[in-house]
Amino acid sequence: MKKYLTSFGIVGAVFILAACSSNEQATDSSTKASTTMNSQDEKQTKYPLSLSVLDNDGKNHEQTFEKEPERVVTNNLSSTELLLALGLKEKIVGIMQPDNQVTGTYAKEVDSLPVVGDKMTVSKEKIAEKNPDVVIGRAMAFTDDAIGSIASYNDLGIQTYLQEASNMKDKPQLTTIIEDVRHLGEIFNKQVTAETYAKQLEKRLATVEKQVSEKKGTEELTLLPIVAFDSTKSTFSIFNISESIQSSMLRELNVKPAIEGKSASPSLETIIQTNPDIILYVTADRNKAMDETAVDSIKGEALLQEVKAIKNDRVYTVAYDDFMDYGTRLFDTMEMLSTKLYGNK
Structure with a gap:
Protein backbone atom coordinates (compact mmCIF):
# COMPACT_ATOMS: atom_id res chain seq x y z
CA MET A 1 0.00 0.00 0.00
CA LYS A 2 1.27 3.43 -0.92
CA LYS A 3 1.68 5.56 2.21
CA TYR A 4 2.21 9.28 2.39
CA LEU A 5 1.30 12.14 4.66
CA THR A 6 0.41 15.67 3.68
CA SER A 7 0.85 18.35 6.35
CA PHE A 8 -0.67 21.74 6.07
CA GLY A 9 -0.67 24.86 8.20
CA ILE A 10 -5.65 25.86 6.59
CA VAL A 11 -10.63 28.66 4.10
CA GLY A 12 -14.44 30.25 4.11
CA ALA A 13 -16.98 31.70 1.77
CA VAL A 14 -17.39 35.42 2.31
CA PHE A 15 -20.63 37.36 2.26
CA ILE A 16 -21.41 40.59 0.45
CA LEU A 17 -21.19 43.54 2.78
CA ALA A 18 -23.56 46.42 2.90
CA ALA A 19 -22.09 49.48 1.27
CA CYS A 20 -20.49 51.77 3.79
CA SER A 21 -21.24 55.42 4.08
CA SER A 22 -19.55 57.77 1.67
CA ASN A 23 -18.11 59.46 4.75
CA GLU A 24 -15.66 56.56 4.98
CA GLN A 25 -14.06 57.63 1.70
CA ALA A 26 -14.16 61.37 2.05
CA THR A 27 -15.43 64.23 4.16
CA ASP A 28 -16.77 67.50 2.88
CA SER A 29 -14.88 70.75 3.33
CA SER A 30 -16.92 71.90 6.31
CA THR A 31 -16.15 68.67 8.20
CA LYS A 32 -12.46 68.96 7.37
CA ALA A 33 -12.43 72.46 8.78
CA SER A 34 -14.17 71.47 11.97
CA THR A 35 -12.12 70.81 15.09
CA THR A 36 -14.80 68.42 16.37
CA MET A 37 -14.72 65.14 14.44
CA ASN A 38 -17.88 63.10 14.10
CA SER A 39 -17.94 59.36 14.86
CA GLN A 40 -17.41 58.38 11.22
CA ASP A 41 -14.31 60.54 10.90
CA GLU A 42 -12.85 58.99 14.03
CA LYS A 43 -12.68 55.67 12.17
CA ALA A 198 -16.03 41.58 11.62
CA LYS A 199 -19.19 41.89 13.69
CA GLN A 200 -21.06 39.68 11.22
CA LEU A 201 -18.40 37.00 11.67
CA GLU A 202 -18.49 37.37 15.45
CA LYS A 203 -22.27 36.91 15.38
CA ARG A 204 -21.93 33.75 13.26
CA LEU A 205 -19.36 32.35 15.66
CA ALA A 206 -21.52 33.13 18.69
CA THR A 207 -24.50 31.38 17.08
CA VAL A 208 -22.46 28.20 16.56
CA GLU A 209 -21.01 28.37 20.07
CA LYS A 210 -24.51 28.57 21.51
CA GLN A 211 -25.73 25.62 19.45
CA VAL A 212 -22.74 23.50 20.42
CA SER A 213 -22.92 24.37 24.13
CA GLU A 214 -26.58 23.35 24.25
CA LYS A 215 -26.24 20.05 22.39
CA LYS A 216 -22.69 18.71 22.73
CA GLY A 217 -21.93 15.60 24.72
CA THR A 218 -19.49 15.23 27.58
CA GLU A 219 -16.71 13.84 25.40
CA GLU A 220 -14.93 15.53 22.51
CA LEU A 221 -15.59 14.00 19.12
CA THR A 222 -12.65 13.10 16.88
CA LEU A 223 -12.29 13.96 13.21
CA LEU A 224 -10.01 12.50 10.55
CA PRO A 225 -9.59 14.64 7.40
CA ILE A 226 -8.44 12.69 4.35
CA VAL A 227 -7.95 13.40 0.65
CA ALA A 228 -7.39 11.50 -2.60
CA PHE A 229 -8.90 8.16 -1.65
CA ASP A 230 -8.16 5.66 -4.42
CA SER A 231 -10.76 2.95 -4.21
CA THR A 232 -8.76 0.57 -6.41
CA LYS A 233 -5.69 0.69 -4.17
CA SER A 234 -7.13 1.87 -0.83
CA THR A 235 -4.51 4.62 -0.76
CA PHE A 236 -5.09 8.16 0.42
CA SER A 237 -3.50 11.08 2.25
CA ILE A 238 -4.14 12.29 5.78
CA PHE A 239 -4.27 16.00 6.54
CA ASN A 240 -2.40 16.87 9.71
CA ILE A 241 -4.25 19.78 11.30
CA SER A 242 -3.30 19.42 14.94
CA GLU A 243 -1.36 22.72 15.05
CA SER A 244 -3.32 24.77 12.53
CA ILE A 245 -6.26 27.14 12.50
CA GLN A 246 -8.43 24.23 11.38
CA SER A 247 -7.87 22.67 14.79
CA SER A 248 -9.12 25.88 16.41
CA MET A 249 -12.23 25.77 14.26
CA LEU A 250 -12.89 22.19 15.34
CA ARG A 251 -12.54 23.10 19.02
CA GLU A 252 -15.50 25.45 18.59
CA LEU A 253 -17.46 22.31 17.68
CA ASN A 254 -16.21 20.19 20.60
CA VAL A 255 -14.15 18.22 18.07
CA LYS A 256 -10.44 17.44 17.96
CA PRO A 257 -8.17 15.88 15.31
CA ALA A 258 -8.18 12.10 15.48
CA ILE A 259 -4.40 12.13 14.95
CA GLU A 260 -2.18 14.53 16.88
CA GLY A 261 1.37 15.33 15.88
CA LYS A 262 3.17 15.36 12.57
CA SER A 263 3.21 11.77 11.37
CA ALA A 264 0.85 8.87 10.81
CA SER A 265 0.48 5.98 8.41
CA PRO A 266 -2.41 6.80 6.05
CA SER A 267 -3.74 3.26 5.86
CA LEU A 268 -7.04 1.53 6.51
CA GLU A 269 -5.40 0.26 9.68
CA THR A 270 -4.97 3.85 10.86
CA ILE A 271 -8.66 4.57 10.33
CA ILE A 272 -9.57 1.42 12.24
CA GLN A 273 -7.17 2.13 15.11
CA THR A 274 -8.05 5.80 15.52
CA ASN A 275 -11.75 4.97 15.12
CA PRO A 276 -12.77 8.58 14.38
CA ASP A 277 -16.25 9.87 15.12
CA ILE A 278 -16.12 11.88 11.89
CA ILE A 279 -14.34 11.42 8.57
CA LEU A 280 -14.07 14.63 6.57
CA TYR A 281 -13.29 13.96 2.93
CA VAL A 282 -11.63 16.96 1.28
CA THR A 283 -12.14 17.33 -2.47
CA ALA A 284 -9.69 19.03 -4.83
CA ASP A 285 -9.64 19.55 -8.59
CA ARG A 286 -6.43 17.56 -9.00
CA ASN A 287 -8.15 14.52 -7.46
CA LYS A 288 -11.46 14.88 -9.31
CA ALA A 289 -11.46 11.36 -10.77
CA MET A 290 -10.94 9.78 -7.34
CA ASP A 291 -13.28 12.19 -5.57
CA GLU A 292 -16.27 11.06 -7.63
CA THR A 293 -16.34 7.65 -5.91
CA ALA A 294 -14.33 8.30 -2.73
CA VAL A 295 -17.07 8.74 -0.14
CA ASP A 296 -19.11 5.78 -1.38
CA SER A 297 -15.94 3.67 -1.39
CA ILE A 298 -15.04 4.68 2.17
CA LYS A 299 -18.55 3.95 3.41
CA GLY A 300 -18.63 0.64 1.58
CA GLU A 301 -15.18 -0.63 2.61
CA ALA A 302 -15.77 -3.91 4.42
CA LEU A 303 -12.85 -3.39 6.81
CA LEU A 304 -14.26 -0.07 8.04
CA GLN A 305 -17.80 -1.06 8.96
CA GLU A 306 -17.13 -0.94 12.71
CA VAL A 307 -15.51 2.51 12.58
CA LYS A 308 -17.74 5.01 14.41
CA ALA A 309 -17.83 7.48 11.52
CA ILE A 310 -19.16 4.76 9.23
CA LYS A 311 -21.58 3.25 11.73
CA ASN A 312 -23.07 6.64 12.59
CA ASP A 313 -23.08 7.94 9.01
CA ARG A 314 -20.71 10.80 9.75
CA VAL A 315 -18.64 10.87 6.59
CA TYR A 316 -18.87 14.42 5.26
CA THR A 317 -17.43 16.19 2.23
CA VAL A 318 -15.88 19.64 2.01
CA ALA A 319 -13.97 21.46 -0.74
CA TYR A 320 -10.26 22.06 -0.23
CA ASP A 321 -10.59 25.86 -0.33
CA ASP A 322 -13.36 25.73 2.27
CA PHE A 323 -11.20 23.85 4.75
CA MET A 324 -7.48 24.24 4.09
CA ASP A 325 -7.13 27.99 3.60
CA TYR A 326 -7.00 30.83 6.12
CA GLY A 327 -10.05 32.98 5.49
CA THR A 328 -13.73 33.30 6.14
CA ARG A 329 -14.68 30.16 4.20
CA LEU A 330 -13.78 28.37 7.43
CA PHE A 331 -16.87 29.92 9.00
CA ASP A 332 -19.01 28.21 6.34
CA THR A 333 -17.35 24.89 7.09
CA MET A 334 -17.84 25.39 10.83
CA GLU A 335 -21.54 26.10 10.30
CA MET A 336 -21.93 23.08 8.03
CA LEU A 337 -20.36 20.76 10.58
CA SER A 338 -22.34 22.30 13.42
CA THR A 339 -25.57 21.63 11.56
CA LYS A 340 -24.52 18.07 10.72
CA LEU A 341 -23.45 17.27 14.27
CA TYR A 342 -25.89 19.23 16.40
CA GLY A 343 -28.61 20.71 14.22
CA ASN A 344 -31.08 17.86 14.37
CA LYS A 345 -30.88 16.91 18.06
Whole structure:
Protein backbone atom coordinates (compact mmCIF):
# COMPACT_ATOMS: atom_id res chain seq x y z
CA MET A 1 0.00 0.00 0.00
CA LYS A 2 1.27 3.43 -0.92
CA LYS A 3 1.68 5.56 2.21
CA TYR A 4 2.21 9.28 2.39
CA LEU A 5 1.30 12.14 4.66
CA THR A 6 0.41 15.67 3.68
CA SER A 7 0.85 18.35 6.35
CA PHE A 8 -0.67 21.74 6.07
CA GLY A 9 -0.67 24.86 8.20
CA ILE A 10 -5.65 25.86 6.59
CA VAL A 11 -10.63 28.66 4.10
CA GLY A 12 -14.44 30.25 4.11
CA ALA A 13 -16.98 31.70 1.77
CA VAL A 14 -17.39 35.42 2.31
CA PHE A 15 -20.63 37.36 2.26
CA ILE A 16 -21.41 40.59 0.45
CA LEU A 17 -21.19 43.54 2.78
CA ALA A 18 -23.56 46.42 2.90
CA ALA A 19 -22.09 49.48 1.27
CA CYS A 20 -20.49 51.77 3.79
CA SER A 21 -21.24 55.42 4.08
CA SER A 22 -19.55 57.77 1.67
CA ASN A 23 -18.11 59.46 4.75
CA GLU A 24 -15.66 56.56 4.98
CA GLN A 25 -14.06 57.63 1.70
CA ALA A 26 -14.16 61.37 2.05
CA THR A 27 -15.43 64.23 4.16
CA ASP A 28 -16.77 67.50 2.88
CA SER A 29 -14.88 70.75 3.33
CA SER A 30 -16.92 71.90 6.31
CA THR A 31 -16.15 68.67 8.20
CA LYS A 32 -12.46 68.96 7.37
CA ALA A 33 -12.43 72.46 8.78
CA SER A 34 -14.17 71.47 11.97
CA THR A 35 -12.12 70.81 15.09
CA THR A 36 -14.80 68.42 16.37
CA MET A 37 -14.72 65.14 14.44
CA ASN A 38 -17.88 63.10 14.10
CA SER A 39 -17.94 59.36 14.86
CA GLN A 40 -17.41 58.38 11.22
CA ASP A 41 -14.31 60.54 10.90
CA GLU A 42 -12.85 58.99 14.03
CA LYS A 43 -12.68 55.67 12.17
CA GLN A 44 -10.53 57.05 9.35
CA THR A 45 -7.01 55.63 9.22
CA LYS A 46 -4.30 58.06 10.18
CA TYR A 47 -1.17 57.66 8.08
CA PRO A 48 1.65 56.88 8.37
CA LEU A 49 0.42 53.58 9.83
CA SER A 50 2.89 51.09 11.31
CA LEU A 51 2.01 47.43 11.88
CA SER A 52 4.16 44.52 13.01
CA VAL A 53 3.89 41.35 10.94
CA LEU A 54 5.18 37.96 12.00
CA ASP A 55 7.10 35.84 9.50
CA ASN A 56 7.06 32.07 9.35
CA ASP A 57 10.19 31.90 11.51
CA GLY A 58 8.54 33.82 14.32
CA LYS A 59 10.35 37.12 13.67
CA ASN A 60 8.45 40.42 13.73
CA HIS A 61 8.89 43.01 10.99
CA GLU A 62 7.52 46.54 11.22
CA GLN A 63 5.68 47.62 8.08
CA THR A 64 4.92 51.29 7.56
CA PHE A 65 2.18 52.49 5.23
CA GLU A 66 2.72 56.13 4.37
CA LYS A 67 -0.68 56.30 2.69
CA GLU A 68 -3.53 54.07 1.60
CA PRO A 69 -2.12 51.38 -0.71
CA GLU A 70 -3.28 51.63 -4.32
CA ARG A 71 -1.72 48.51 -5.85
CA VAL A 72 -1.91 45.06 -4.23
CA VAL A 73 -0.70 41.55 -5.08
CA THR A 74 -2.14 38.59 -3.13
CA ASN A 75 -0.62 35.13 -2.87
CA ASN A 76 -3.67 33.03 -1.95
CA LEU A 77 -7.42 32.85 -2.40
CA SER A 78 -8.46 33.81 1.12
CA SER A 79 -6.53 37.09 1.12
CA THR A 80 -7.99 37.91 -2.30
CA GLU A 81 -11.52 37.26 -1.06
CA LEU A 82 -10.98 39.34 2.07
CA LEU A 83 -10.02 42.32 -0.08
CA LEU A 84 -13.01 41.75 -2.36
CA ALA A 85 -15.28 41.66 0.68
CA LEU A 86 -13.94 45.07 1.67
CA GLY A 87 -14.69 46.50 -1.77
CA LEU A 88 -11.05 46.70 -2.89
CA LYS A 89 -11.16 44.86 -6.23
CA GLU A 90 -9.81 47.80 -8.21
CA LYS A 91 -6.65 47.82 -6.11
CA ILE A 92 -5.77 44.16 -6.82
CA VAL A 93 -3.21 44.16 -9.65
CA GLY A 94 -2.19 40.52 -9.37
CA ILE A 95 -3.06 37.17 -7.77
CA MET A 96 -1.56 33.69 -7.76
CA GLN A 97 -3.21 31.03 -9.90
CA PRO A 98 -5.92 29.48 -7.70
CA ASP A 99 -5.38 25.83 -6.72
CA ASN A 100 -8.95 24.95 -7.72
CA GLN A 101 -11.72 26.40 -9.82
CA VAL A 102 -13.10 29.15 -7.61
CA THR A 103 -16.70 28.86 -6.52
CA GLY A 104 -18.91 30.98 -4.31
CA THR A 105 -19.78 34.64 -3.96
CA TYR A 106 -16.63 36.03 -5.53
CA ALA A 107 -15.97 33.46 -8.25
CA LYS A 108 -16.55 35.83 -11.18
CA GLU A 109 -14.53 38.61 -9.61
CA VAL A 110 -11.59 36.32 -8.86
CA ASP A 111 -11.69 34.95 -12.41
CA SER A 112 -11.45 38.49 -13.77
CA LEU A 113 -8.29 39.38 -11.82
CA PRO A 114 -4.86 39.24 -13.49
CA VAL A 115 -2.78 36.17 -12.62
CA VAL A 116 0.89 36.80 -11.87
CA GLY A 117 1.86 33.13 -11.89
CA ASP A 118 1.73 29.84 -10.04
CA LYS A 119 2.55 30.04 -6.32
CA MET A 120 5.07 27.20 -6.65
CA THR A 121 7.13 28.85 -9.38
CA VAL A 122 6.45 32.60 -9.40
CA SER A 123 9.41 34.80 -8.49
CA LYS A 124 9.71 37.94 -6.41
CA GLU A 125 10.85 39.74 -9.56
CA LYS A 126 7.68 38.76 -11.41
CA ILE A 127 5.57 40.07 -8.55
CA ALA A 128 7.61 43.29 -8.37
CA GLU A 129 6.87 43.92 -12.06
CA LYS A 130 3.32 44.66 -10.98
CA ASN A 131 4.68 47.59 -8.95
CA PRO A 132 2.63 46.76 -5.85
CA ASP A 133 2.51 48.95 -2.77
CA VAL A 134 1.87 45.84 -0.68
CA VAL A 135 1.95 42.05 -1.05
CA ILE A 136 -0.58 40.17 1.08
CA GLY A 137 -1.21 36.53 1.91
CA ARG A 138 -0.02 33.29 3.43
CA ALA A 139 2.92 33.58 5.82
CA MET A 140 4.69 30.40 4.69
CA ALA A 141 5.14 31.79 1.17
CA PHE A 142 7.20 34.79 2.31
CA THR A 143 10.66 33.21 2.08
CA ASP A 144 13.53 33.63 -0.35
CA ASP A 145 12.88 30.08 -1.54
CA ALA A 146 9.29 30.94 -2.43
CA ILE A 147 7.86 34.34 -3.43
CA GLY A 148 10.44 36.39 -1.51
CA SER A 149 11.05 37.40 2.10
CA ILE A 150 9.54 40.37 3.89
CA ALA A 151 12.94 42.05 4.00
CA SER A 152 13.50 41.58 0.28
CA TYR A 153 10.20 43.30 -0.50
CA ASN A 154 10.92 46.08 1.95
CA ASP A 155 14.26 46.65 0.19
CA LEU A 156 12.21 47.35 -2.95
CA GLY A 157 9.97 49.78 -1.09
CA ILE A 158 7.10 47.27 -0.99
CA GLN A 159 5.25 46.61 2.26
CA THR A 160 3.73 43.27 3.25
CA TYR A 161 0.85 41.95 5.29
CA LEU A 162 1.01 38.29 6.30
CA GLN A 163 -2.33 36.86 7.32
CA GLU A 164 -2.06 36.17 11.04
CA ALA A 165 -4.49 33.29 10.59
CA SER A 166 -1.94 31.56 8.34
CA ASN A 167 1.00 31.64 10.76
CA MET A 168 1.27 28.41 12.73
CA LYS A 169 4.11 29.89 14.80
CA ASP A 170 1.55 32.17 16.44
CA LYS A 171 -0.97 29.36 17.11
CA PRO A 172 -3.85 31.14 15.33
CA GLN A 173 -7.40 30.88 16.59
CA LEU A 174 -10.54 31.09 14.46
CA THR A 175 -10.98 34.64 15.77
CA THR A 176 -7.61 35.53 14.23
CA ILE A 177 -9.38 35.66 10.87
CA ILE A 178 -11.58 38.41 12.27
CA GLU A 179 -8.48 40.30 13.38
CA ASP A 180 -7.10 40.01 9.84
CA VAL A 181 -10.31 41.64 8.60
CA ARG A 182 -9.85 44.55 11.00
CA HIS A 183 -6.16 44.98 10.18
CA LEU A 184 -6.84 45.09 6.45
CA GLY A 185 -9.60 47.61 7.08
CA GLU A 186 -7.09 49.80 8.90
CA ILE A 187 -4.42 49.46 6.21
CA PHE A 188 -6.82 50.39 3.41
CA ASN A 189 -8.84 53.03 5.27
CA LYS A 190 -11.90 50.77 5.22
CA GLN A 191 -12.42 50.55 8.94
CA VAL A 192 -16.19 51.05 8.89
CA THR A 193 -16.69 48.33 6.29
CA ALA A 194 -14.24 46.02 8.04
CA GLU A 195 -15.86 46.49 11.43
CA THR A 196 -19.29 45.71 9.98
CA TYR A 197 -17.91 42.53 8.45
CA ALA A 198 -16.03 41.58 11.62
CA LYS A 199 -19.19 41.89 13.69
CA GLN A 200 -21.06 39.68 11.22
CA LEU A 201 -18.40 37.00 11.67
CA GLU A 202 -18.49 37.37 15.45
CA LYS A 203 -22.27 36.91 15.38
CA ARG A 204 -21.93 33.75 13.26
CA LEU A 205 -19.36 32.35 15.66
CA ALA A 206 -21.52 33.13 18.69
CA THR A 207 -24.50 31.38 17.08
CA VAL A 208 -22.46 28.20 16.56
CA GLU A 209 -21.01 28.37 20.07
CA LYS A 210 -24.51 28.57 21.51
CA GLN A 211 -25.73 25.62 19.45
CA VAL A 212 -22.74 23.50 20.42
CA SER A 213 -22.92 24.37 24.13
CA GLU A 214 -26.58 23.35 24.25
CA LYS A 215 -26.24 20.05 22.39
CA LYS A 216 -22.69 18.71 22.73
CA GLY A 217 -21.93 15.60 24.72
CA THR A 218 -19.49 15.23 27.58
CA GLU A 219 -16.71 13.84 25.40
CA GLU A 220 -14.93 15.53 22.51
CA LEU A 221 -15.59 14.00 19.12
CA THR A 222 -12.65 13.10 16.88
CA LEU A 223 -12.29 13.96 13.21
CA LEU A 224 -10.01 12.50 10.55
CA PRO A 225 -9.59 14.64 7.40
CA ILE A 226 -8.44 12.69 4.35
CA VAL A 227 -7.95 13.40 0.65
CA ALA A 228 -7.39 11.50 -2.60
CA PHE A 229 -8.90 8.16 -1.65
CA ASP A 230 -8.16 5.66 -4.42
CA SER A 231 -10.76 2.95 -4.21
CA THR A 232 -8.76 0.57 -6.41
CA LYS A 233 -5.69 0.69 -4.17
CA SER A 234 -7.13 1.87 -0.83
CA THR A 235 -4.51 4.62 -0.76
CA PHE A 236 -5.09 8.16 0.42
CA SER A 237 -3.50 11.08 2.25
CA ILE A 238 -4.14 12.29 5.78
CA PHE A 239 -4.27 16.00 6.54
CA ASN A 240 -2.40 16.87 9.71
CA ILE A 241 -4.25 19.78 11.30
CA SER A 242 -3.30 19.42 14.94
CA GLU A 243 -1.36 22.72 15.05
CA SER A 244 -3.32 24.77 12.53
CA ILE A 245 -6.26 27.14 12.50
CA GLN A 246 -8.43 24.23 11.38
CA SER A 247 -7.87 22.67 14.79
CA SER A 248 -9.12 25.88 16.41
CA MET A 249 -12.23 25.77 14.26
CA LEU A 250 -12.89 22.19 15.34
CA ARG A 251 -12.54 23.10 19.02
CA GLU A 252 -15.50 25.45 18.59
CA LEU A 253 -17.46 22.31 17.68
CA ASN A 254 -16.21 20.19 20.60
CA VAL A 255 -14.15 18.22 18.07
CA LYS A 256 -10.44 17.44 17.96
CA PRO A 257 -8.17 15.88 15.31
CA ALA A 258 -8.18 12.10 15.48
CA ILE A 259 -4.40 12.13 14.95
CA GLU A 260 -2.18 14.53 16.88
CA GLY A 261 1.37 15.33 15.88
CA LYS A 262 3.17 15.36 12.57
CA SER A 263 3.21 11.77 11.37
CA ALA A 264 0.85 8.87 10.81
CA SER A 265 0.48 5.98 8.41
CA PRO A 266 -2.41 6.80 6.05
CA SER A 267 -3.74 3.26 5.86
CA LEU A 268 -7.04 1.53 6.51
CA GLU A 269 -5.40 0.26 9.68
CA THR A 270 -4.97 3.85 10.86
CA ILE A 271 -8.66 4.57 10.33
CA ILE A 272 -9.57 1.42 12.24
CA GLN A 273 -7.17 2.13 15.11
CA THR A 274 -8.05 5.80 15.52
CA ASN A 275 -11.75 4.97 15.12
CA PRO A 276 -12.77 8.58 14.38
CA ASP A 277 -16.25 9.87 15.12
CA ILE A 278 -16.12 11.88 11.89
CA ILE A 279 -14.34 11.42 8.57
CA LEU A 280 -14.07 14.63 6.57
CA TYR A 281 -13.29 13.96 2.93
CA VAL A 282 -11.63 16.96 1.28
CA THR A 283 -12.14 17.33 -2.47
CA ALA A 284 -9.69 19.03 -4.83
CA ASP A 285 -9.64 19.55 -8.59
CA ARG A 286 -6.43 17.56 -9.00
CA ASN A 287 -8.15 14.52 -7.46
CA LYS A 288 -11.46 14.88 -9.31
CA ALA A 289 -11.46 11.36 -10.77
CA MET A 290 -10.94 9.78 -7.34
CA ASP A 291 -13.28 12.19 -5.57
CA GLU A 292 -16.27 11.06 -7.63
CA THR A 293 -16.34 7.65 -5.91
CA ALA A 294 -14.33 8.30 -2.73
CA VAL A 295 -17.07 8.74 -0.14
CA ASP A 296 -19.11 5.78 -1.38
CA SER A 297 -15.94 3.67 -1.39
CA ILE A 298 -15.04 4.68 2.17
CA LYS A 299 -18.55 3.95 3.41
CA GLY A 300 -18.63 0.64 1.58
CA GLU A 301 -15.18 -0.63 2.61
CA ALA A 302 -15.77 -3.91 4.42
CA LEU A 303 -12.85 -3.39 6.81
CA LEU A 304 -14.26 -0.07 8.04
CA GLN A 305 -17.80 -1.06 8.96
CA GLU A 306 -17.13 -0.94 12.71
CA VAL A 307 -15.51 2.51 12.58
CA LYS A 308 -17.74 5.01 14.41
CA ALA A 309 -17.83 7.48 11.52
CA ILE A 310 -19.16 4.76 9.23
CA LYS A 311 -21.58 3.25 11.73
CA ASN A 312 -23.07 6.64 12.59
CA ASP A 313 -23.08 7.94 9.01
CA ARG A 314 -20.71 10.80 9.75
CA VAL A 315 -18.64 10.87 6.59
CA TYR A 316 -18.87 14.42 5.26
CA THR A 317 -17.43 16.19 2.23
CA VAL A 318 -15.88 19.64 2.01
CA ALA A 319 -13.97 21.46 -0.74
CA TYR A 320 -10.26 22.06 -0.23
CA ASP A 321 -10.59 25.86 -0.33
CA ASP A 322 -13.36 25.73 2.27
CA PHE A 323 -11.20 23.85 4.75
CA MET A 324 -7.48 24.24 4.09
CA ASP A 325 -7.13 27.99 3.60
CA TYR A 326 -7.00 30.83 6.12
CA GLY A 327 -10.05 32.98 5.49
CA THR A 328 -13.73 33.30 6.14
CA ARG A 329 -14.68 30.16 4.20
CA LEU A 330 -13.78 28.37 7.43
CA PHE A 331 -16.87 29.92 9.00
CA ASP A 332 -19.01 28.21 6.34
CA THR A 333 -17.35 24.89 7.09
CA MET A 334 -17.84 25.39 10.83
CA GLU A 335 -21.54 26.10 10.30
CA MET A 336 -21.93 23.08 8.03
CA LEU A 337 -20.36 20.76 10.58
CA SER A 338 -22.34 22.30 13.42
CA THR A 339 -25.57 21.63 11.56
CA LYS A 340 -24.52 18.07 10.72
CA LEU A 341 -23.45 17.27 14.27
CA TYR A 342 -25.89 19.23 16.40
CA GLY A 343 -28.61 20.71 14.22
CA ASN A 344 -31.08 17.86 14.37
CA LYS A 345 -30.88 16.91 18.06
